[in-house]
Amino acid sequence: MTDTYLDGTDVSRTFGDVTALSDVSIDVSGGHVVALIGPNGSGKTTLLRILVGLLEPTDGEVSYEGPDATRPLGYLPQAPTFRPGFTTRETMAFYARLVDDDPDELLDRVGLGRVPDRRVEALSGGMTRLLGIAQALAGDPPVLALDEPASGLDPGMSQQVFDIVEALAEDGHAVVVTSHDLPLVEGAADRIVVLDRGEVVANDTPAALRERTGGPLHETFTSLVDAGDDVAIRTEETR
Numbered sequence: 001m002t003d004t005y006l007d008g009t010d011v012s013r014t015f016g017d018v019t020a021l022s023d024v025s026i027d028v029s030g031g032h033v034v035a036l037i038g039p040n041g042s043g044k045t046t047l048l049r050i051l052v053g054l055l056e057p058t059d060g061e062v063s064y065e066g067p068d069a070t071r072p073l074g075y076l077p078q079a080p081t082f083r084p085g086f087t088t089r090e091t092m093a094f095y096a097r098l099v100d101d102d103p104d105e106l107l108d109r110v111g112l113g114r115v116p117d118r119r120v121e122a123l124s125g126g127m128t129r130l131l132g133i134a135q136a137l138a139g140d141p142p143v144l145a146l147d148e149p150a151s152g153l154d155p156g157m158s159q160q161v162f163d164i165v166e167a168l169a170e171d172g173h174a175v176v177v178t179s180h181d182l183p184l185v186e187g188a189a190d191r192i193v194v195l196d197r198g199e200v201v202a203n204d205t206p207a208a209l210r211e212r213t214g215g216p217l218h219e220t221f222t223s224l225v226d227a228g229d230d231v232a233i234r235t236e237e238t239r
Helices: 045-049 089-098 103-109 125-137 155-170 182-188 208-210 217-224
Strands: 004-015 018-029 033-037 059-064 072-077 145-148 174-178 193-195 199-204
Touching: 004 174, 018 045, 018 059, 018 174, 018 199, 033 045, 033 059, 033 182, 045 145, 045 174, 059 199, 059 208, 072 125, 072 199, 089 174, 103 125, 125 145, 125 155, 155 174, 155 182, 182 208, 182 217, 193 208, 199 208, 199 217, 208 217
Parallel strands: 033 174, 033 193, 072 145, 145 174
Antiparallel strands: 004 018, 004 059, 193 199
16 A cells, blocks of 8 residues: 555646647556546646646546655756756755755766766756756655656667666655656656546556557557657667
């Protein structure tokens, strides 16, 4: 039995006459990774932003039920940006100071301890994403929401990012992550929520989803979503 840290019930969101989410329910427990997958435009980022309080739902509710914490929720956007002219340590020191955390420990935690003096504008895309994860970790929030943390990264850096995701869950965090990289999702997630056109079409373990077609996860995915959707999914063959 695990404790639910974040709970969304019947969450809907409209933008004018466009429905981005419709009656989506999701819970994220401590020590677990929940992955949100779906075609482009299926509502993953909208749901993630609602879960962390950056966007209000049109209907439904989201509640934080985790441990008392100075900062309950940490969030990594798809494209983290940092003010140029500052080093990684100076940047992390700014965020760490807000929540009485140690910037060096945060950098070490994501593998950036070896480049404390590198300016943020000189970081690679992968390192910038790692710095964003470190910022999300400041204050040690019980819930981490990571939006496409491995998008556009080479296979080695993508694996490093998902190794961090797994380590966070092993440390007791509740992690919810969006990704198009199904092999990495399959290896890291305890549960996968498949969204299509703003609705949940599946919510199960990776093993249970694979059993639906008897093949790899991407076969189940393509069988669940509408054939007309713009499906952008990485499989082992495209890595």
